[in-house]
Amino acid sequence: MKKYSVFAVAREAMRHHTGWTRAWRDAAPKKRYDAIIIGAGGHGLATAYYLGKNFGITNVAILEKGWLGGGNTGRNTTIIRSNYLQDPSAAIYEKSRSLYETMSQDLNYNVMFSPRGVIMLAQTEHEVRGYKRTAHANMLQGVTTEFITPAKVKQLVPIINIDGPRYPVLGGLWQARGGTARHDAVAWGYARACSDMGMDVIQQCEVTGIQREGGKVTGVSTTKGDIGCDKLGIVVAGHSGHLADMAGFRMPIESVALQALVSEPIKPCMDVVVMANTVHGYMSQSDKGEMVIGGGTDGYNNYTQRGSFHHIEETVRALIETFPMVSRLKMLRQWGGIVDVTGDRSPILSKTPVDGVFINCGWGTGGFKAIPGSGWAMAELMAKGRSPLTDAFGMERFTEGRFIDESVAAGVAH
């Protein structure tokens, strides 16, 4: 792998950019790997990357039925934050957020992490109390957040209308080191680093079966032939239940559509991320100047990557009151992604009833921000059989009634 640097840019400028090489190899599958990861989205690639980096396991294949980062990794609104209430969530999301801080240097790939700050608006008395409680919990967890006044919200976001009438802004939960990153670059950067460690990123390779012997995984059948493995990580978001079914166990997962939309590009007008959970809308401005807007999930199971029009209407209607200027914007694109939602809306990072099979799923509507932390924890789980970050997220919690009392996925995106 050629290192990217200012010198590389200068060198290539001198020779008309003829010296750039592929960022990662387009590999064909070998007969056998120490570990196979199903799903070359952010979480899958991060898992593979940390398996190599932290545990020296590099005989790894990452299988992807479509193209790299073509699922929810390329479909989210790129918000990164870690202001969660419960300790297990705060631990893994803060690990993740802190890894984003140095990701560009780690991967030698600019992921454009922009810690511009995230405000979650409190627009009812209940939210005020809830967010104050979260701010206090975060203080104990070592996550830097702060409850701010409406005047401070207005100062940070001049385009906001804090006076209501239906949903006045009563304050906000402010995380100054939250922000956004370039979602595709996260997938590409991890893929390049994995490929550099000798791992095979295999695209257009759909898993059609999971082979077992005596309760232990022995390999997978794919559209590119059978591949053997000792350990298998299933990291496929919306299709988790489908793959679990192949391995012979069930998942407490339902798949629903979540959608987002972007406006025409406009001049810089908002340099933080604003989330309004009461009205199910959130917004940030991309580097291109588009306002990136997300809303709530549809209410029914859906695999179509399309959402209902009336949910867009609800989201935009809510945002127009809080951001009156939005009413003059033309919307350019709208899209949907399939998110996997668990019974308690928190993710599952777990061993499974099949020896050697591990599953990482259920990130629901908030998976992007968790990519590095999830990969870090999942790699430890796969390499050592246990990780302090994943202990609370085992799938046995649904039998034991030991839920994580937090609407992480919320049915509202983030």
Place this chain on the structure above:
Amino acid sequence: MLIVSCPNCGITAEETEFHAHGEAHITRHTVGSSDDQMETYLFMRKNPKGVHFERWRHQNGCGKWFHMARDTMTLEVFGTYSAQTYNPPKDLLAEIDAKRPGWRDVS
């Protein structure tokens, strides 16, 4: 946008009049059941790619519950039927068999 017919009041309307409430025909385990049975009842879902039977309510209409058969890959609504049944009606199943041969094997 889904177009739904309510089998209770007979009105056909688009989906904003209705509300989805998840998988239908679930066995409701209760006192005396095992942990696994409770987990199955409360959390385990088929979540199929394809034909899905689910519970809906005519929320902004007659207010009554009913069942729907729908395809989660195409959003086609195959039909709706009474909430007071343990199984989908035979004629609806036959219609789905004709439209989606082999759907029973698909998870």
